[in-house]
Amino acid sequence: MDLSTQQQLDAYRKMSMIRAFEDRLHKENATGAIPGFIHLYAGEEAIAVGMCENLTRADKIASTHRGHGHCIAKGCDVRGMMLEIYGRKEGLCHGKGGSMHIADLAVGMLGANGIVGGGPPLAIGAALTSKYRKDGSVAVSFTGDGGSNHGFTLEALNMAVVLQLPMVFVFENNGMGEATGADFAIGSKDIASRAGSFGMPSATVDGTDFFDMYSASKEAVTRAREGGGPSVIEATAVRFYGHFEGDPGLYRTPDQLAELKETKDPLVHFRARTRDRISAEDLDAIDAENVALVDAAVAEAQEAALPDLSDVDADVYVSY
Template sequence: MQLPRLTMLDAYMRMQRIRNFEERIVTEFSSGEIPGFIHSYLGQEASAVGTCMHLDDDDYIGSTHRGHGHCIAKGADLKAMMAELYGKRDGLCRGKGGSMHIADLSKGMLGANAIVGGSPPLVLGAALTAKTRRNGKVAVAFTGDGGSNQGTVFEAMNMAVVLKLPAIFIIENNGFGEGTAASYACGTDDLAARAAAFGMPAVAVDGTDFFAVHDAVGEAVALARAGGGPSTVETRCPRFTGHFVGDPQHYRANGEVDVLRRDADPLTLIRRRLIDAGVFDAEQFDALDRDVAAEIDEAVAFARAAPIPDEADLLADVYISYR
């Protein structure tokens, strides 16, 4: 744990923002305030933050259908994010993207993606741009254990190696592709090894441990920025919720989630580690938690008060003219 104190503070705050945001939108969605579908990122906070701490606004990420955590970790505005989920005009995508297609190009967030395994081939373009321009930037593709079985993902990995692109593949293995266990759907329990077969460095880490993710992705980013080509990091981070909000999760054992929340909570783990190391004390963490809760309250109030799109907005920002 060699990180500066302020860096660790930033990491905890980003993780807590994701946790509070996700818990609040579950409540808002369940009460009928938010339209559409919600896929919660609860339990995976360390994966997004441990990755995005190495990136700046000019580095790109591609997300999954479970993309709120990636957005927040990359620095997207909480109020504009909440407004987007509410379908409001002041949202990041002016209310047209919603949860499953939320994006923020100003932060290099290319968008959540309803296509399973859709992010890796998309990110190839961003990585090729970075290599062509020789600007030292990287592109990170998030996908899940289910998405990792897609042929497009394998094709993207192979092309990244062939072209030696500054691309990093993050496989967030949360244990299930929708309701199908990874232990059943994947031919191996080592998803990183499949990526390594294409000729790139690949490791699997505890995705509930911010420091483990941060160290592994840091090496991958440094290699990519130096022209060393792509890498893969598999983060094993069990999700705390179902595939979507409302999923009865009959495919999980009784008490499984309770055990995960007790023993594999990324927020509890980083908080305990930093307290034990004397970096922060419990009272300081409690104060930070209150600050984050207030931020989320403000975001919800902003989203509720924001205007809804009108008919004239329907065709705006749909096509672009290159004339």
């Protein structure tokens, strides 16, 4: 592993921030203060961070409806994200996008997406732009196991190969599309194997292990950046909360969920992999700092101003 101790600490800081952010939103959503739907990323932190630690600010990512983790991993401002989720004027999208549509082009975050499977075609556009400009950047799409079955996802896979684009398709297989098991809905029983039919390499990794995800992502990103074309990564993990906030989650028993949290926690796995290099006290301090930062963001968001009614039609059309 080519990561220094500091780089490993930075990666844990991002995973820990995602967890603190999502856990707090789970509590806040129950108060009724947050408008719109929320889909939490807790349990999948190592996927987003493992990939994005291989990306630069110039690289682009396209996300899903479960996008908070991707945003944080790519460098979006946590304060701005929280303000956006609360629908406030100073949010990253001026309070108009909410949880499912957070975007920040300044850091290469093309946006979360309420359309299941909508990310791959958008990332294709970014990858084609990179190839045309010859700027060396890479595009990455994050898609769930449910989105892997959508027609435009498969079309994007084919187009990436035909045009030999600098692109990585990450499929986050958390075992269920909403409440339908992936083992039922995916005929081939694994997503990565589909890549071969399109003519591109693939890898299946443990998405709860940051180091496994980081290594596979590094190989795929390097291949894309050096002109080797697109790749697929299937990362298996579990989500700790329901499909959306308010989902009763009747497809998992409390005992099953407790076991998953005990055995499939990316933060716990990271601690186990680094115990000979990084102290538990250092990681505990990072956790506490992140909780405090999220607390401050929530407090600010609760008191921040809503968008002005006069701005309702602003940012709708592009001006040239």
